[in-house]
Amino acid sequence: MIPVQQNILSGRTVLLVVGGGVAAYKSLELVRRLRERGARVRVALTAAAARFVTPLSFASLSGERVFEDLFSLTDEQEMGHIRLSREADLVVVAPATAHLLARMAHGLADDLATTLLLATDKRVLVAPAMNVRMWLHPATQRNVATLRADGVLFVGPEDGEMACGEFGPGRMSEPPAILASIDAALHSAERPLVGRHVIVTSGPTREPIDPARFLSNRSSGKQGHAIAAAAARAGAQVTLVSGPVEIADPPGVTVRHVETALEMLAAVEAALPADIFIGAAAVADWRIEPAPDKIKKQPGGAPPTLVLRENPDILALVARRESERPALVVGFAAETRDVIANAQEKLARKGCDLIVANDVSAASGVFGGDANEVRLVGADGVESWPRLDKSEVAARLVARLAERLGATAEPVR
Structure with missing residues (x-):
């Protein structure tokens, strides 16, 4: 625990x-x-x-x-x-x-x-x-x-x-x-993160198929933006790398707007070094070599074949850096079943320090909503939180991370 x-x-x-x-x-x-x-x-x-x-x-x-x-x-x-x-x-x-x-x-x-x-x-x-x-x-x-x-x-x-x-x-x-x-x-x-740099990714990415279509997901960016705002209130210098969302940029935060996973990775690498990295974005696992023109539907014809390529794993790349690795790397796991087991597997596979896991199955009714019920999963155990407004989840998470960071690591320069 x-x-x-x-x-x-x-x-x-x-x-x-x-x-x-x-x-x-x-x-x-x-x-x-x-x-x-x-x-x-x-x-x-x-x-x-x-x-x-x-x-x-x-x-x-x-x-x-x-x-x-x-x-x-x-x-x-x-x-x-x-x-x-x-x-x-x-x-x-x-x-x-x-x-x-x-x-x-x-x-x-x-x-x-x-x-x-x-x-x-x-x-x-x-x-x-x-x-x-x-x-x-x-x-x-x-x-x-x-x-x-x-x-x-x-x-x-x-x-x-x-x-x-x-x-x-x-x-x-x-x-x-x-x-x-x-x-x-x-x-x-008490502003426990004064002098610290925090990078947060938020929202979905969009992987273009052609000039009119793209692959994406249902992420609203509400949780990631709330975390960025909470970190800023705690005194941190915050860089928010945001995919396309329909919510306002949080105040007091440096925002880098991106579309694709490759653009998000580039923005994260450009923002390093940092004391804390929080990967709250729902990054698309796959991308497509986009067609230069809109793909037309042919009457009676077969559907187009889309060749998928794996996107870079931003969380794992940051967590396994040999240089400029943040002192704390936090990932998110949006699961539809076996929430804790899947989060523990992701924690080990990605090499991060904590996973914030939540149930996004249809029965939970939380995906894209204003509240979350999360489990904080680390190598030392699982901490379950009650269903809270996303701003409260953000405040509690930032408080926990500030506590873990403590005086054990000097601020990055």
């Missing part, structure tokens, strides 16, 4: 903003778990939250007074909302209702909770919880996109049965998953 990272919560202060949803009861368990890990927890309730769970319950578990009123004469005499927001190491919103997300996205500050969120200079992690139709509504998705662009971190929501009886995405993540995301957020907030 990969060693458990040092308890980063000990002595930290978490400001927990509780929104008005039935999932507020889960936040009581979150407070208990945070306290067990040595964190100080200060709780701010919205007026609606206090209708679901009493302030006394949170006060009893946190050992702290609970804050509710923006216009408290005693608290605001010392500008309490400013102090609360600035004295925390991390702000967590759980549950984050559709209404609360909307107010955050539009910068409203009409109660204590939203004023705290607007006044803070710390990272914010939100755990959405709402009806499936509310979560999927275009307005909510616009608000989520705005908040992500502002740097807000998300954990969940998960698929499951709602209190209203409907089923789908909208359930608040369970306390262990939120706790893991808090760990990752605090770890990455």
Whole structure:
């Protein structure tokens, strides 16, 4: 197993903003778990939250007074909302209702909770919880996109049965998953990769058949781009080599856009040396000598014969370099069955240090989606993670890699 990272919560202060949803009861368990890990927890309730769970319950578990009123004469005499927001190491919103997300996205500050969120200079992690139709509504998705662009971190929501009886995405993540995301957020907030160079490949490649057609795959690039963004937030100099995708380049990252596997290999080699290489791209295994003109269908004729040539194995070539080999080489394994066994075989065959394996069978429903359930496979064991948003998978992976890199290797020059 990969060693458990040092308890980063000990002595930290978490400001927990509780929104008005039935999932507020889960936040009581979150407070208990945070306290067990040595964190100080200060709780701010919205007026609606206090209708679901009493302030006394949170006060009893946190050992702290609970804050509710923006216009408290005693608290605001010392500008309490400013102090609360600035004295925390991390702000967590759980549950984050559709209404609360909307107010955050539009910068409203009409109660204590939203004023705290607007006044803070710390990272914010939100755990959405709402009806499936509310979560999927275009307005909510616009608000989520705005908040992500502002740097807000998300954990969940998960698929499951709602209190209203409907089923789908909208359930608040369970306390262990939120706790893991808090760990990752605090770890990455320390910028452990300052001075390091990270190369990430992402998306598919396209191998042309003729000027109108190509071979490719269903990779969206979402996971690779999220990893590049997380590495940049952790302070790394990041080179992202991206195949054709329909998502924006992440901020703070040097991007090299390519089409084919050969172009991707050339871009990776040009970007070396690096401290970490993460091969998240779904590189086509085969290529074709493309026809100069569009291949025409002949009425009643036989289909054209396509002669396939094997593409270079970028991950293996980087992992087995005799010079300029990154200290950590990480590959991805998208499998439809025998996920762990296939990932272990790939780990040995490619010569890399870690494989991030996930199930992309039709039953999993994750290929190209916004969430992933992965296993981190190394020579020392397998670590299984719960189903998480791809941005959270990225944050946790970057935290793990920074931990492994540690002080054992000098930064590349």
